[in-house]
Amino acid sequence: MMVHDELDQALRRLEATMKAASLWRMERPEPEAFDSQQPFCVDTMALPQWLRFVFIARLDDLVARRAPMPARCEVAPILDTYLAEAGVRASDRLLLRQAVEEIDRLVTEN
Helix, strand or coil: CCHHHHHHHHHHHHHHHHHHCCCCCCCCCCHHHHHCCCHHHCCCCCHHHHHHHHHHHHHHHHHHHCCCCCCCCCCHHHHHHHHHHCCCCHHHHHHHHHHHHHHHHHHHHC
16 A cells, blocks of 8 residues: 555544544634644644644645655654643543554654
8 A cells, every 4th residue: 555545544544533532523714724824733723723724734735745755743742731731531532642653653754
């Protein structure tokens, strides 16, 4: 299986996990929120918004175009911190972290 196909499957797992943890349904941020210069758009979006509307969307586009992978992807550590501070249930945190770690690995190793 090609890395783009593996990444697509990992993105679908993340989406399903976010839905199961009730972190998927949210309003789309205002257009200017996407202009943030901060990592993870921390000044304009909550992390789940960034995951859904920036991270997953950009990687979906990369998969569709079969474009080269970025040099690095290190989202899992910030996700873990955010989820702990937000009081997300431990089992959901574990599943979300595993889903994002897989994406980090696929992108970074390829």
